[in-house]
Amino acid sequence: MxxxxxxxxxxxxxxxxxxxxxxxxxxxxxxxxxxxxxxxxxxxxxxxxxxxxxxxxxxxxxxxxxxxxxxxxxxxxxxxxxxxxxxxxxxxxxxxxxxxxxxxxxxxxxxxxxxxxxxxxxxxxxxxxxxxxxxxxxxxxxxxxxxARELPALKIDNEKIVGYRKAMVLDKKPEKMVVVGSGAIGVEFAYVYSAIGTEVTIVEFMDRIVPNEDEEVSKALERIYKKKGINIMTSTEVTGVDTKGKGCKVTVKDKKGKESVIECDVVLSAVGVxxxxxxxxxxxxxxxxxxxxxxxxxxxxxxxxxxxxxxxxxxxxxxxxxxxxxxxxxxxxxAGHHPEPMDYNNIPGCTYCVPEIASVGYTEAQAKEAGYEVKVGKFPFSASGKASAAGAKDGFVKLVFDAKYGELLGAHMIGANVTEMIAEIVAIRKLETTGHELIKTVHPHPTMSEAVMEAAAAAYDEVIHI
CATH class of the missing domain: 3.50.50.60 (FAD/NAD(P)-binding domain)
Structure with a gap:
């Protein structure tokens, strides 16, 4: 007892x-x-x-x-x-x-x-x-x-308008699905259902998908998703869903105020928590x-x-x-110990769509807004031997450095297994490693993680393989 x-x-x-x-x-x-x-x-x-x-x-x-x-x-x-x-x-x-x-x-x-x-x-x-x-x-x-957060125009009934819980246990595969919201939950489910043959449309209120990520990551994912056959509507708002018939009629409005209707079997509301x-x-x-x-x-x-x-x-x-x-x-x-308070600017964020997204620290835009003069290095996986061998050439590693002291301000990755690679960045930021130190840290070949060293080298005009 x-x-x-x-x-x-x-x-x-x-x-x-x-x-x-x-x-x-x-x-x-x-x-x-x-x-x-x-x-x-x-x-x-x-x-x-x-x-x-x-x-x-x-x-x-x-x-x-x-x-x-x-x-x-x-x-x-x-x-x-x-x-x-x-x-x-x-x-x-x-x-x-x-x-x-x-x-x-x-x-x-x-x-x-x-x-x-x-x-x-x-x-x-x-x-x-x-x-x-x-x-x-x-x-x-x-x-x-x-x-799951609910929008007034998108009341979850767990039959035709569902949240993430129901999206995991649907009775049958929908032929057509509208995903509202393109944060981690939205783009992950969009990938899953698209990959198994559902016609998926993503509706995003902001002007780009995965809007919290670096702009270049958003653009890359949009391009890759469109290639997979996923329809993407940005700067678009859902104004209502008619669930009276067999399926759903989703009314959306773009930034110019033009309305259109999308028909589907199920709507996934993925607008945050x-x-x-x-x-x-x-x-x-x-x-x-x-x-x-x-x-x-x-x-x-x-x-x-x-x-x-x-x-x-x-x-x-x-x-x-x-x-x-x-x-x-x-x-x-x-318990009376003396733990160090959390550094909320060194928290990795991971999105497990395909290709994966991982990031930590400032985006390029945020670093400039914060007053830093930046050096930016990018290395595409199309130039990586391991990525080519694995058939995973989509994406890149992007590093943002403070030009003055060489501090790594942020890292943004899109590609296969990048959620496993981001921990290196979190560790070296915790240890206050500089760009030059990162370039001189020998990375194993062939690996996806070499792209981190190469991106650092690119920021300092020392890159070898591009």
Missing amino acids: SSTKYDLIVVGSGPGGYVAAIRASQLGLKTAVVEAAELGGICLNWGCIPTKALIKSAQVFEYINHSEDYGIKVKGAEMDFGGMIKRSRDVAGGMSKGIQFLFKKNKIDQLLGWGKVQPGKKVEVEDKDGKKTVYTADHIIIATGGR VSNVENIGLEDVGVLVEKGKIKVDEYYRTNMPGYYAIGDVTPGQALAHVASAEGIICVEKI
Whole structure:
């Protein structure tokens, strides 16, 4: 039987909550985690992990369809949509069981039910039968995450207008799909469905797709996606969706005010996430919420002593690895350690479309806006031996340096496996490595990662292979 008194209670078991709990247990704190759904939260069950499984299946199908490019003939390959969805769910299920094992190993109590923070450092947990139990702790971390944002003209009904959760478990492959929003979620699903034969249209309100990325990356992805047969409409707004008939009639308006209608089977709303800050007791405790986010200091303390918040409910980037790092910093501070506060300008962002996108730090435009004089180096994968051998010549590595001191201000990559390559940049930025030092860091050949060294060399007019 669980105790009702803990050193730490974490509300939410996503990549913020479960990581915080494990680190707390390692540091000797008696810890419990409250979870209303599946262990591992959205990331493990309905986000990062199962989407990557779907992307892999789509990629395998794409490889088979283009196998002749590699000197292999395959006849009669068929896409099993149900099998693809099942594999994705099995992968997610396995990961969630892994968290269960880690909790057991680290002697962390699971409190299953809906958690609400209360004054006096208490958490009320209501189980599925409506039974309420109150637990107390010296410290309470709120890690309740986020959910899909809804637009007024795009109300999710989970039949014809769906969010990312439903997009992962559709009953059958749609013939036509409209994806609204071209951030990471939008372009990843656009790739998956296009690769398996759905006619996909992306509608983006901003003037380019993946609008948070460097402009050259946006242009490259648009060109590649159009080549794959994906329709792209930028500077376009969805003004309404008629779901009365068999499918959907999506009314869109361009920047000149011209309206048109797109017909499809299903609309995916991928217009960002909002924080889960409602109905968790914040008002009762007096925890300050500003613009839909819980206000915290650099160690994730709220305005109320003993109450902390990490992950998507706070103002930092809504990314799994950010939530995990915040959780570790938060509990190390609670345990009396002296962790370094997070540098939010050195957080890698990864998008797992095909080709992948990875970036960190300033874009070229942001660096100039910040007053830097810049040196920019680019190396295309079309000049990479490994990329040619792998049949993955799309994309490039772009590095932005401060011309004065050689500091690496930002890196922007689009290409195969670049989400694995970005960590090198994060590490060398953390270590304050200069452009010249990077050029003299010998990279293995042939690899995709050589492009990092070559891009640095290009910035200083020392590039060899272009």
